[in-house]
Amino acid sequence: MSFSSFLLGGKSTSNQKVIDTELDALFQTQSRHQHDSPPPKRVKLRENKKEKIDKRKLEAQEKLKAISAVESTSVESRGAEPIDNSEEESGPSTLVHESLLSGGAKSNQRASARKVKFAPPDESEEQRNSRTIFVGNLSSEVAKKRPLQKQLHKHILSLVLTAKIESTRFRSVAFQNPTSKLPDDDGKEQAGSRQHVRDRASSWRTTNPTADEPKNDEKKFLTPSQKKKVAFINHELHPSADSVNAYVVFAYPTPAKERPSNLPPLPPVMDPHEAARLAVQACNGTVFMDRTIRVDSLGRPADSVGKQSALLGTFAGDPKSSIFVGNLDFASKEEDLRVFFESLITAERGPPSQASDAPKHWVSRVRIVRDKDTQLGKGFAYVQFTDRVCVDETLAMEESKLKFAKRKLRVQRCKMLPKGSATDKAAASKTATTSHSTGTAPSIDVPKGDPSLGEKIATLSKEERKQIKAADADRLARRMAKKKARMALAKQGVPVRVKEKDGGRTRKTGAVKKAAIAPRKQSRVRSEKSISKRNMKK
Numbered sequence: 001m002s003f004s005s006f007l008l009g010g011k012s013t014s015n016q017k018v019i020d021t022e023l024d025a026l027f028q029t030q031s032r033h034q035h036d037s038p039p040p041k042r043v044k045l046r047e048n049k050k051e052k053i054d055k056r057k058l059e060a061q062e063k064l065k066a067i068s069a070v071e072s073t074s075v076e077s078r079g080a081e082p083i084d085n086s087e088e089e090s091g092p093s094t095l096v097h098e099s100l101l102s103g104g105a106k107s108n109q110r111a112s113a114r115k116v117k118f119a120p121p122d123e124s125e126e127q128r129n130s131r132t133i134f135v136g137n138l139s140s141e142v143a144k145k146r147p148l149q150k151q152l153h154k155h156i157l158s159l160v161l162t163a164k165i166e167s168t169r170f171r172s173v174a175f176q177n178p179t180s181k182l183p184d185d186d187g188k189e190q191a192g193s194r195q196h197v198r199d200r201a202s203s204w205r206t207t208n209p210t211a212d213e214p215k216n217d218e219k220k221f222l223t224p225s226q227k228k229k230v231a232f233i234n235h236e237l238h239p240s241a242d243s244v245n246a247y248v249v250f251a252y253p254t255p256a257k258e259r260p261s262n263l264p265p266l267p268p269v270m271d272p273h274e275a276a277r278l279a280v281q282a283c284n285g286t287v288f289m290d291r292t293i294r295v296d297s298l299g300r301p302a303d304s305v306g307k308q309s310a311l312l313g314t315f316a317g318d319p320k321s322s323i324f325v326g327n328l329d330f331a332s333k334e335e336d337l338r339v340f341f342e343s344l345i346t347a348e349r350g351p352p353s354q355a356s357d358a359p360k361h362w363v364s365r366v367r368i369v370r371d372k373d374t375q376l377g378k379g380f381a382y383v384q385f386t387d388r389v390c391v392d393e394t395l396a397m398e399e400s401k402l403k404f405a406k407r408k409l410r411v412q413r414c415k416m417l418p419k420g421s422a423t424d425k426a427a428a429s430k431t432a433t434t435s436h437s438t439g440t441a442p443s444i445d446v447p448k449g450d451p452s453l454g455e456k457i458a459t460l461s462k463e464e465r466k467q468i469k470a471a472d473a474d475r476l477a478r479r480m481a482k483k484k485a486r487m488a489l490a491k492q493g494v495p496v497r498v499k500e501k502d503g504g505r506t507r508k509t510g511a512v513k514k515a516a517i518a519p520r521k522q523s524r525v526r527s528e529k530s531i532s533k534r535n536m537k538k
Contacts, residue, residue, distance in 0.1 A: 117166055118252050128249070129298040131272035133279050135246045136294035136367070137334050143170045143244050144235045152288065156248065159282040162268055163275035166251035170232075174241030174375035179227040241375050243334070247298070250275045285364060291335055294365055319414055322384040323391055326410035330377045334366045340404050341366075341383055341394070348393045352386075359386045382414060449478050 119128075135152075142148045153165050222230070231237075253269035276297060284295040325337070345362040352359055365384040368377045385391055394402075394411060402409045453472070457465045469475060526534075 118254050118258070120252070127273075131250045131276045132298040133248050133250075133276050133283075134294075134296045134298055135248055135283075136243075136296070137291055138244050138246055138293060139289050139291060140173075140237055140242050140244050142246070142289070143173060143232070144237065148289070152246070153248075155286070155288050156279055156283055159286070160270070160275050160279045162270045163272075163279070164251040164253070164269045166249045166272075168249070169247050170244050171247065172243075172245040172370070172375060173228075173232065174238040174373075175228065175231040176236045176238050177227075177231065178373065179224050179231060180373050181224050238375070240331075243375075248279075250279075285361065292338060294334075294367065318388070321386070321388050321391055322382055322414035323394055324380065324410075324412045324414050325383055326380045326412075327407055328368070328377060328379050328381055328409070329405045329407060330379060332368060332377050332381070332405065334368050334381075337368070337381060337383065337404065338363050338366045341385075344397065344401065345385070345390050345393060348397075349390070362386055362390055449475055 138152070139148075142152055149168060153168070157163055157165065250272035251269070252272055254266060256265070259266065280295050280297045283293065285292060286295075287293075328337075342361060342363045349362070352362060362385055363383060364386050366381065368381040370377055385394075391413060395413060399408060402411055450472075453468075453475075457468055460468070
């Protein structure tokens with residue numbers, strides 16, 4: 001049945017067959033025409049889309065060329081080699097990740113977004129240290145989280161206005177896995193190997209020079225510094241370690257030459273050396289994240305004479321106002337030790353005065369000496385007070401009061417001078433230690449006596465001679481210097497010979513007298529028989 005008969009219904013006739021063939025032919029031609037040529041509106045839309053895509057590609061290429069030209073000119077002005085950004089878009093078979101591309105829009109944008117650090121080219125290490133501060137007793141969370149590091153910067157800059165921080169690096173970090181170099185067993189075996197084995201190995205290396213060349217697939221081990229870097233990036237810190245130290249470097253102000261002229265000038269920036277000095281004064285003893293941080297300077301200036309300058313009190317403080325605390329638990333914390341001694345002094349002297357110039361706390365610094373790798377305490381610490389009266393009060397306390405974490409503390413006055421000071425006392429102690437190590441006596445100036453004194457008092461009586469000798473100041477000073485020299489030698493274990501008086505008598509004890517008596521000479525040697533008879537008579 002044809003299409004027309006199906007639509008009209010009924011039986012098909014001859015005339016209807018002709019009409020049906022014509023309708024079928026017309027319907028087929030229209031359907032082919034629709035498949036072959038799309039309507040004109042769609043064709044125009046497609047052409048417009050293609051033109052727009054081509055225009056966007058051209059604009060993107062022009063922008064990339066302009067960016068590469070500007071960067072090449074800026075790099076050439078700095079004296080570096082221009083970056084080649086002439087790479088075209090690669091096909092799907094040569095796709096490369098953007099982090100591996102040597103040049104590109106995204107990598108260039110990241111490089112330009114990084115902060116440019118300015119430092120004078122002739123800056124020495126001492127000058128860099130003078131603009132660096134040490135921050136101790138920080139929480140280990142600061143080393144893990146970037147927002148906490150920004151809070152630390154804000155805390156420091158809030159106390160030192162118009163300053164700028166260049167960088168922060170963390171030290172004294174306890175990692176979960178050991179990163180230090182372990183003893184090598186192979187080295188012990190090589191040290192104990194025989195000589196002919198080493199000779200054979202050296203002769204084989206000379207005959208086969210290419211055998212020891214490193215291979216591409218050879219296994220390489222990480223160094224301790226690389227292990228620390230990887231562990232720090234992965235935040236693999238030890239769970240029991242709760243404190244780290246940090247070094248904060250202050251930045252120089254950016255010079256006006258490097259800043260474009262169309263941008264407004266930057267706010268004034270404080271000199272980094274002055275900022276570091278003020279930060280030590282303002283930030284030391286402040287509270288950050290419920291911890292009292294310890295801030296110190298890295299550089300200690302000294303004058304031409306070699307003595308410590310007036311800034312010694314700022315950097316290390318008075319050593320006589322510090323105490324040594326021993327018998328501490330390895331897991332002790334600085335904050336707990338600070339609270340312990342603060343409560344002891346407050347109970348004895350009361351709270352500190354509320355004056356503006358007076359210190360707010362009796363304890364100024366606490367430092368627990370820790371192990372380099374594990375960051376566990378070594379069992380002793382140093383506590384510094386605001387004045388020497390606190391030291392006397394602590395030493396005068398009963399032993400029952402000096403209990404910390406169920407342990408009796410061993411408290412002594414700190415006699416050691418701060419490291420780096422060059423005072424006269426330190427020099428004297430250094431000479432004393434060197435003389436003790438070498439076994440020689442310390443040099444003591446012995447004044448010379450008057451050689452003509454004996455001739456002057458020769459004609460006088462004994463009592464008059466004694467009176468003149470006792471009144472002679474030079475003679476007394478000379479005898480005192482000799483006595484000190486003998487005592488110093490005796491402390492070092494050096495035997496001292498004392499001259500004996502010619503007319504002096506030595507008194508002998510009973511034991512000495514018995515030993516001095518010569519034994520009796522036996523005139524007769526008795527036999528056993530005679531001895532037995534004698535014993536029987538008795």
